[in-house]
Amino acid sequence: MENLKEQLKQQIIQILNMEDLTPADINDEAPLFGDGLGLDSIDALELIVMLEQQYKIKIANPEEGKEIFHSINSLANFITEKTK
Amino acid sequence: MRNTPEIYMGAENIISPLGPTAAANFAACLNNHTGIAEYPNGGLNGETLFASRISQMSVALKGKHSRILQLLYASVIESVLQTNLTLQGNQRIALIFSTTKGDIEALEQGDNETAHLGNLQQQLSDLINHSGLAQVVSNACISGSAALVLAHDLISTNHADHVIVTGADVVSRFTTTGFQSLHALGSSACRPFCKTRSGVSLGEGAATIIVSADKRIYKTAPYLFLGGATSNDANHISGPSRTGEGLYRAIQKTLHRANVAVSIIDFISAHGTGTLYNDDMESIAFNRAGLAATPLNSMKGYFGHTLGAAGVIETAMCLQSMRNNTLLKNIGMVEPGTAQPVNVLTQHLQTPVNMVLKTASGFGGCNAALLIKNTN
Amino acid sequence: MLQTLINCQIANHALTINGKQQFVADGGEPEAFFKQLYQHLNCEYPKFYKMDAQSKLGFLAVEALVQHYPGIKKFSDDDVALVFSNRSSSLDTDARFWKGVAAAEPVASPALFVYTLPNIVQGEIAIRNKWYGENIFLVGEEYNPKQLYQNAEILLQTGKANAVVAMWVDFMEGQYQAVCELLISKGE
Numbered sequence: 001m002e003n004l005k006e007q008l009k010q011q012i013i014q015i016l017n018m019e020d021l022t023p024a025d026i027n028d029e030a031p032l033f034g035d036g037l038g039l040d041s042i043d044a045l046e047l048i049v050m051l052e053q054q055y056k057i058k059i060a061n062p063e064e065g066k067e068i069f070h071s072i073n074s075l076a077n078f079i080t081e082k083t084k
Numbered sequence: 085m086r087n088t089p090e091i092y093m094g095a096e097n098i099i100s101p102l103g104p105t106a107a108a109n110f111a112a113c114l115n116n117h118t119g120i121a122e123y124p125n126g127g128l129n130g131e132t133l134f135a136s137r138i139s140q141m142s143v144a145l146k147g148k149h150s151r152i153l154q155l156l157y158a159s160v161i162e163s164v165l166q167t168n169l170t171l172q173g174n175q176r177i178a179l180i181f182s183t184t185k186g187d188i189e190a191l192e193q194g195d196n197e198t199a200h201l202g203n204l205q206q207q208l209s210d211l212i213n214h215s216g217l218a219q220v221v222s223n224a225c226i227s228g229s230a231a232l233v234l235a236h237d238l239i240s241t242n243h244a245d246h247v248i249v250t251g252a253d254v255v256s257r258f259t260t261t262g263f264q265s266l267h268a269l270g271s272s273a274c275r276p277f278c279k280t281r282s283g284v285s286l287g288e289g290a291a292t293i294i295v296s297a298d299k300r301i302y303k304t305a306p307y308l309f310l311g312g313a314t315s316n317d318a319n320h321i322s323g324p325s326r327t328g329e330g331l332y333r334a335i336q337k338t339l340h341r342a343n344v345a346v347s348i349i350d351f352i353s354a355h356g357t358g359t360l361y362n363d364d365m366e367s368i369a370f371n372r373a374g375l376a377a378t379p380l381n382s383m384k385g386y387f388g389h390t391l392g393a394a395g396v397i398e399t400a401m402c403l404q405s406m407r408n409n410t411l412l413k414n415i416g417m418v419e420p421g422t423a424q425p426v427n428v429l430t431q432h433l434q435t436p437v438n439m440v441l442k443t444a445s446g447f448g449g450c451n452a453a454l455l456i457k458n459t460n
Numbered sequence: 461m462l463q464t465l466i467n468c469q470i471a472n473h474a475l476t477i478n479g480k481q482q483f484v485a486d487g488g489e490p491e492a493f494f495k496q497l498y499q500h501l502n503c504e505y506p507k508f509y510k511m512d513a514q515s516k517l518g519f520l521a522v523e524a525l526v527q528h529y530p531g532i533k534k535f536s537d538d539d540v541a542l543v544f545s546n547r548s549s550s551l552d553t554d555a556r557f558w559k560g561v562a563a564a565e566p567v568a569s570p571a572l573f574v575y576t577l578p579n580i581v582q583g584e585i586a587i588r589n590k591w592y593g594e595n596i597f598l599v600g601e602e603y604n605p606k607q608l609y610q611n612a613e614i615l616l617q618t619g620k621a622n623a624v625v626a627m628w629v630d631f632m633e634g635q636y637q638a639v640c641e642l643l644i645s646k647g648e
Contacts, residue, residue, distance in 0.1 A: 016510070016571075017509040017510050017571075018506065018509060019495070019509045020506060020509070038506070040320070040323075041320075041322075041323055042266075042321075042322060042510075042570055042571055042574055043510075043571070045265065045266060045267065045570035045571075046569065046570055046571045049265070049567065049568075049569060049570065053567060061267075062267045128561065128566050128568050129566070184577060185554075185576075186549070188554075191551070191554055191555065191558060192558065192562075196551055196555060199551060199554075200547065200548065200549070200551065200599075200601075201549050201599040202547060202599055202600055202601040203601075205599075206601065219598050219600075219607075219611075220598060220599040220600065221596065221597070221598060221599075222549055222577070222578050222579065222597055222598070222599050223579045223595070223596060223597050224577045224579055224580075230596055234596065234611075234614075237614045237615075237618055237620075238614065240618060241613075241614050241617050241618060243610065243614070257561065258554070258557070258558060258561070258576075261561045261566070261568040262557065262568060262573035262576060263573075264568060265568035265569060265570040265573050266570050266573065266574070313594065313620065314594050314595055314596065315538075315592050315593065315594070315595075316542070316582065316583065316586035316591060316592055316593065316595050317583075317586070317592070318537075318586040318587050318589075318590050318591055318592050319587060320583075320587070321574055321580050321583040321584060321587070322574045329592065330592060333538065333592055337538075337620075341620075446577075446579075447574065447577055447579075447580065447583070448577060448579040448580045448582055448583035448595075449583040449586060449587070450579060450582070450583070450595055
């Protein structure tokens, strides 16, 4: 799980062009959207593409994304569940 | 500024799946036809999509020409024929071409050079023998409306006497997959202002309107163009402002400049794409502007979202509404349901149409509004 | 008649204000230079990194303009118009987006798609500066300052704006140029 979280942080930084950040800057529990990391609706859609491309998980409805992408923890948990 | 106080618009043409003239399109809409059809396998991974596409392209030009050039040429010619204008050698006729992606099919075929919008405009100018001022407006979904507003401004500042405003866009894999990636396409034909709306249906087509300081050029009565304005939301590059700030300001500026009171507007041709966010935003902006009770529709249930052509197609339909003393219902909607209530037309309505507000909103946070007045 | 209050240019890996070079990079890819310029200007605006190359270019030109002409802030938020133009529309980003779609395993990137319209750079600048005024994007065959001035002048003459940020901003396959001017009516 820890490896997955580290990997996710790196992927998010790369895919979302967060050039001023390192994985150490992203707290596992911190909200990714809104005030936390400041991601927006387009970022959420890119993460949906990432889930499909990198993890073969398809999300049909972007609304589901809100809970899944809440934090690194929620995202890691979701992926772990889906790939069991 | 020129002394002539009055600027007109008329000689409208529309080419869409519903027909090759504005009158044919209006008649089809009056008969509740829509250009939107179902396309199994239309999506990135073979999903079913809904779009308004021209299946039988009647060939206006001999030789190998792009679909979009065929549409533009046919539209401009049909429009110009409704006036007594001769294009050749007349430097006081300007041409404004509105489009978002132009000949995007060239890009899809790996020909980046041909895909340049200026290239397409030059091809059109050459074909119609136009050598006056030519401009290409590429301003997302407000392109057509912004082009019309620019035409008005060109004439009022004496840079032209007549302006041919023509807009076109085609449905392509490029735009289809793009809108899909934004999860912006509906799961049915679009339902503007509907409680259960789920997104956009893309559409293709071309339209032309001639804007002029001279009433006499038109073979059929033109209408008074009272100008318009654009404004930016300054909020988000793809999501509309939750307070409708940009659209509200565009409307206010337009009304204020034309010295028109909200109370005398008897119809709004709204943008109404059928996404949750856009239609909510419009309802908020219209309420803020005091237009909650003004009858409105979106034309996108008939034509789909024609992007760079939308402002011209939909304004041409406003002119047709005025000609026919008929407001069209907001097709596609089952039950109204937006953040704030607006007065959506649920039936076609026979009524004199005297003052029309056309609005548009687009990616990049841009918004436009313009006013048309009946001359009767 | 127009008056130019300030002229900012970004070309050949250099930022030039009113003819005087302010910053230059040694070499490298354009986007590496844009990042250096971003840091040089102390923008502190992480959204910059999400922008496509053309939007970064336009954004930086206006950032430099505002920094070197802070008087622009005296205009009300409705008064500053954006009149931009280029030759390439958004074709550089269009090609990048299309590459993903046309691949053997198709991918449609929403973050790329939102930049496949030339006017998006105006949105970015409007958001940054909280400008709600007139905005128009025109595509032409080549850099034509005279035409840009005419379009700017139209907005000033009609009273739709009291100041115009007029910019030619083009980025295509590594070739780029931004020429940005703040224009007002002469005699204001």
